[in-house]
Amino acid sequence: MFSFLLPNDLKYLEGKILRSLLKVLTFSFLGLILFIPSALADNTANRIAGKNRYDTAVQASKKGWSTASTAVIVGGGAYADAISAAPFAYQKNAPLLLTNANNLSSETKSRLKELKTKTVYIIGGTSTVSYTVENQIKSLGITVKRIVGKNRYDTAAKVAKSMPSTSKAIVANGFLYAEPIAIIPYAAKNGYPILFTNNSTLNSYTADALKSKGIKQTYVIGGNGSINSTLYKRLPSPIRIGGVNRYDISVNIAKKLTLNTSNTYVSNGYSYADSIAGAALAAKQNKAIILTNGENLSKEPRAFIGNKNIKNFSVVGGTSSVTSKVMTQLKNPAVGKTIFIDPGHGDQDPGAIGNGLQEKDVNLDIAKRLNSKLNSAGAIPVMSRSNDTFYSLEERVKKGANANVDLFISIHANSYTSSSQGTETYYDKTYQSANSQRLAELVQPRVVSAFGTRDRGVKTAGFYVIKYSKMPSVLIETAFITNSSDASKLKSVTLKDKAAKGINDAVSAYYR
Ligand SMILES: [Zn+2]
Numbered sequence: 001m002f003s004f005l006l007p008n009d010l011k012y013l014e015g016k017i018l019r020s021l022l023k024v025l026t027f028s029f030l031g032l033i034l035f036i037p038s039a040l041a042d043n044t045a046n047r048i049a050g051k052n053r054y055d056t057a058v059q060a061s062k063k064g065w066s067t068a069s070t071a072v073i074v075g076g077g078a079y080a081d082a083i084s085a086a087p088f089a090y091q092k093n094a095p096l097l098l099t100n101a102n103n104l105s106s107e108t109k110s111r112l113k114e115l116k117t118k119t120v121y122i123i124g125g126t127s128t129v130s131y132t133v134e135n136q137i138k139s140l141g142i143t144v145k146r147i148v149g150k151n152r153y154d155t156a157a158k159v160a161k162s163m164p165s166t167s168k169a170i171v172a173n174g175f176l177y178a179e180p181i182a183i184i185p186y187a188a189k190n191g192y193p194i195l196f197t198n199n200s201t202l203n204s205y206t207a208d209a210l211k212s213k214g215i216k217q218t219y220v221i222g223g224n225g226s227i228n229s230t231l232y233k234r235l236p237s238p239i240r241i242g243g244v245n246r247y248d249i250s251v252n253i254a255k256k257l258t259l260n261t262s263n264t265y266v267s268n269g270y271s272y273a274d275s276i277a278g279a280a281l282a283a284k285q286n287k288a289i290i291l292t293n294g295e296n297l298s299k300e301p302r303a304f305i306g307n308k309n310i311k312n313f314s315v316v317g318g319t320s321s322v323t324s325k326v327m328t329q330l331k332n333p334a335v336g337k338t339i340f341i342d343p344g345h346g347d348q349d350p351g352a353i354g355n356g357l358q359e360k361d362v363n364l365d366i367a368k369r370l371n372s373k374l375n376s377a378g379a380i381p382v383m384s385r386s387n388d389t390f391y392s393l394e395e396r397v398k399k400g401a402n403a404n405v406d407l408f409i410s411i412h413a414n415s416y417t418s419s420s421q422g423t424e425t426y427y428d429k430t431y432q433s434a435n436s437q438r439l440a441e442l443v444q445p446r447v448v449s450a451f452g453t454r455d456r457g458v459k460t461a462g463f464y465v466i467k468y469s470k471m472p473s474v475l476i477e478t479a480f481i482t483n484s485s486d487a488s489k490l491k492s493v494t495l496k497d498k499a500a501k502g503i504n505d506a507v508s509a510y511y512r
Contacts, residue, residue: 040512043311045266045330048281049318053273054098054105060277060316061095061111064284068115070094073108073137075101075128079177079272083184083194084156085123086280088147088163090188094121096280098273101128104136112140122146124155149205153196157209160193167214170194171206171235172221177272179222182250182289183241184279186257189286192219200228202235210236222249247298250291254304259288263312266301266330268294271321278316287314294322297329297378306336306380306406329378333511338380340405342465343367344412344475347390352415355487359413360388362490366478367411369500377504393464400469407439407507408473410465413490414480421483422454423447426475428466435472442509443474446502451489453479472510476503 048063050056053076061068072089074082076098089096095115099105112120120137122129125148137144147162149155152174160169170187172180174196180187187194193213195206210218218235220227223242232238241256243249246269254261265282267275269291282289292298294317297305304310313330315322329335343363345351351359367383374381382403384396391399400408414420425444427436440458448455456477466473478499479486489495 041333042331042512043313043333043335045313045315045327047315047318047322047327048278049316049321050107052107053277054100055107056274056317057096057098057277058107058111060281061097061115063314064281065095065115068093068095069118070121071112071115071117071119072096072121072123073099073129074123075099076105076273077101078124078128079276080152080174080196081124081128081155082272082276083172083177083180084159084196085121086184086276086283087188087192087194088121088123088159089280090283091163091191092121096277098277099129099133102130102132104133109136109140112137112142117142119143119145122148123159124148151205153203154205156194156196157205160195160209160213163193164191165213166191166193167216168192169210169213169215169218170221171197171218171227171238173197173199173226176222176226178246178269178275178291179226179249181267181272181275181279181291182253183219183221183257184276185283185287185289186253186259188280188283197227197231199226200231202231221253243300245300247291247293248300250289251300251304254288254290260286261288261308261310263287263314264305264310265289265314265316266292266322266326267316268292268321269298270294271317274317274321278314281314281316292322292326294326296376297326297335299380302336302378302380303338304336305330306338310336325376332378332508334374334508335378336380337407337507337511338382338403338405339374339507340382340384340400340403340408341367341370341374342384342396342400342408342410344410345390346385347388349390352413352481354415354482355484357413357481357487357490359415359481362413362478362481362496363411364388366496366500369497370409370411370503373500373504374507377508379507396465397468400471405471407510408465408469408471409443409503410463410473410475412475412477414477415482416480418482418484421480421486422456423451423479424456424477425458426461426463426466426477427458427473428462429460430462430467431470432472436466436474439472439506439510440474442506443476443503446506447476447478447499450498450502451479451486451495453486453489
């Protein structure tokens with residue numbers, strides 16, 4: 001490329017320059033490739049799963065340990081034992097593995113060999129981990145120690161006594177497996193044992209463990225329905241962490257104890273084996289674990305994820321436990337973001353009228369489609385109206401502010417002369433000007449492409465709802481009701497659905 005500038009005797013030098021130039025270019029190009037995806041990326045969600053619960057625990061252990069001289073083993077159906085075992089396992093730097101009661105599960109057996117384990121602690125009685133299993137472990141050349149009590153309370157108390165001294169403990173209802181899951185990483189890291197009660201009485205084993213360990217403060221997991229107020233008051237300086245459901249409790253634990261959410265573990269609130277395996281790994285990695293419905297990301301974790309702006313997830317459990325829909329929701333950069341949808345006009349105010357259409361109906365139709373798409377994509381949509389009701393512009397702005405929404409999207413259709421046509425998106429410069437403009441520039445081409453309308457561009461105007469909303473806001477004029485070609489597009493269910501999808505995609509792109 002420089003040869004015409006260089007005399008022949010400089011060819012050698014030229015080659016050298018070219019080579020270094022190519023090197024620089026190659027490296028800057030590689031840099032560009034490496035840089036762009038991290039700046040414009042979806043969230044990450046990786047799955048940790050095995051063929052069954054034993055294998056899932058094995059897979060989780062692989063993320064935390066390459067070798068482990070000590071391992072802890074519990075019965076695959078013994079959730080209370082597994083929960084009390086988790087902080088103990090952490091203290092021993094031991095992976096927590098599961099077994100079938102009557103035969104050492106093959107996955108667990110191979111894993112013990114891989115880990116070069118020398119000592120196994122079995123937590124629980126012979127009904128959950130039989131003598132046969134104990135002997136199978138011993139035959140691998142491993143020393144076996146068993147910690148067991150007369151019942152789940154006693155076993156947890158004995159595990160507590162095997163842990164280093166501490167002044168704090170966790171108290172949970174021993175029959176509600178989901179409630180203490182999220183506190184496992186915190187309990188583990190701090191060396192706090194997890195002790196059990198029923199709803200109303202302090203059993204002697206737990207009472208004794210609290211006393212003999214000199215526990216001065218307790219974290220009590222669950223509401224009055226889990227541990228009632230009489231029992232609560234009998235516990236040492238209790239701090240209650242409850243919630244409206246298991247998902248909410250998990251989120252409240254993460255919030256209250258400000259657990260590390262830089263990579264958050266997620267599991268199904270009804271699959272305790274997966275959750276406990278996940279919690280043990282989350283403990284090892286000093287991260288939070290939250291619970292969800294496996295079919296659809298639950299409301300409470302959604303809001304938590306949105307507020308904390310969590311971008312990276314490890315999902316524990318197979319597709320039957322946490323579906324690929326939930327994985328997709330977690331990967332959406334707009335997951336948990338609260339999006340206000342404002343279908344313009346309503347009731348006595350029809351908005352533009354023409355070609356057999358009333359604007360209020362068209363706006364509501366597109367808004368409802370957007371609502372359902374945002375919802376299934378993992379965001380939290382809030383509508384100013386979901387039926388043919390009139391609200392003033394002030395009320396709409398106030399609703400958005402009260403719901404503390406992240407984005408405000410007002411949906412309208414245009415009217416003018418019959419020859420005016422096309423799509424335009426407005427933003428206002430009063431608040432969040434740059435972000436509003438960015439959102440408008442993401443929305444506009446997607447709505448244009450959905451409807452196949454003329455692109456009238458992104459514009460500024462002081463429309464009330466976008467002028468007074470303090471969050472990033474846009475107002476979309478989808479098409480002209482007064483133009484017959486545009487109106488026919490606004491009548492098409494397919495195109496309205498495409499437009500809603502376009503806006504939903506723009507919201508994801510905004511957070512990407
Ligand atoms: Zn309008």
